[in-house]
Amino acid sequence: MKQEFHTQLRQLREERNFSLxxxxxxxxxxxxxxxxxxxxxxxxxxxxxxxxxxxxxxxxSNLLDGIRLPT
Structure with a gap:
């Protein structure tokens, strides 16, 4: 299941032990x-x-998958 962009971004940042x-x-x-x-x-x-x-x-593309485009 695809994650939303904001969730995926935070998860990737935390996995790499990066602060904001x-x-x-x-x-x-x-x-x-x-x-x-x-x-x-x-x-x-x-x-x-x-x-x-x-x-x-x-x-x-990993990040783009989670972006919802306006319809």
Whole structure:
């Protein structure tokens, strides 16, 4: 079963023992924005997803699977 983006992002970050600050430094995305992504308040741009996938060392498709597109 696919996880929602925000759940998957938090899980991947925690599995790698990254704090929000660590991930922020690796991606150059602010900690507030990362918190919004992890809480499901905000959806990242494609560019941000690519930064996150590189920092977390997972294919971008793993993160994209959990994003719900507006219908």
């Amino acid at each position: 600050e660590d991930l922020s430094l690796k991606t150059r995305i602010g900690t507030g924005k990362l918190e919004n992504y992890e809480s499901g308040v905000d959806t990242p741009s494609v560019q941000s997803i690519l930064k996150l996938s590189n920092a977390l060392e997972v294919p971008a």
